Structures are given as structure tokens and as C-alpha cells.
Amino acid sequence: MPKLIFKIQKAKEHGRSSIEVIVSDNKKIYKKTTESTDNVLSTLDTLLKSAKIKVESLKDIKIETHKEAGLTSLRIIKSITKALSFSLYPPKAGKLT
Numbered sequence: 001m002p003k004l005i006f007k008i009q010k011a012k013e014h015g016r017s018s019i020e021v022i023v024s025d026n027k028k029i030y031k032k033t034t035e036s037t038d039n040v041l042s043t044l045d046t047l048l049k050s051a052k053i054k055v056e057s058l059k060d061i062k063i064e065t066h067k068e069a070g071l072t073s074l075r076i077i078k079s080i081t082k083a084l085s086f087s088l089y090p091p092k093a094g095k096l097t
Contacts, residue, residue: 001026002053003060004044004084006077011070019073023047037076044080061085 007020016036021043023030030051034043048055061081065074 001059002051002057003062004058005062005064006040006081008063008065008069008073008077010066010068011073017066017070017073019043019077021047023051023053025051025053037073040077040080055084058084 002023002025005022005024007022009018009020011017018033018035019037019040020031020033021040023044028051030047032043032047034040061084063074063077063081
């Protein structure tokens with residue numbers, strides 16, 4: 001059961017936080033850190049390709065934050081997580097979210 005974890009680190013200069021993207025399945029854990037939120041999706045794509053996992057097969061997405069994480073970084077990761085969850089758990093017919 002593949003899992004995805006975004007770990008938002010303590011904010012550095014100018015309020016920017018580095019983000020560790022972790023993809024794990026039953027066999028291995030794949031980790032990569034990016035210093036910019038601009039590169040989070042490409043980092044995720046690289047990890048998924050190296051793990052040979054499709055986005056649709058992810059069963060759990062989590063966000064772990066440091067208590068001094070940058071607010072903008074947190075908001076961007078929450079948006080990415082919400083967008084990914086739409087592909088994992090599509091809304092039921094007839095309901096608007």
C-alpha cells in the first residue's frame with residue numbers, strides 16, 4: 001500500500017521551508033528534499049517514477065510540519081495534497097465540494 005508524506009521543515013531565511021517528499025511502499029522508502037515549493041511536483045514525479053508507482057495507487061497522503069514551518073510552504077503543500085486527493089477520492093455524483 002503506497003504512501004506519500006510531505007515533511008515541511010523549519011523555515012529558513014525569507015520564511016521559506018525546505019520540503020522532504022517521501023514515497024514508501026511495502027518494500028522501500030524513497031526520499032528527496034527540495035528547497036523550493038516550485039519543485040515539489042517535479043520531485044514527486046521523479047520519486048514516483050523511480051518507485052514505479054502511479055499516483056492513482058497511492059492510498060494515504062500525509063503532511064508533517066515543523067512548528068516553525070513557513071506559512072506559504074504549508075499552504076502550497078495543502079493545495080497539492082487536496083488536488084492529489086481528488087484523483088484518489090473523487091467526489092460522489094450529485095455532490096459539490
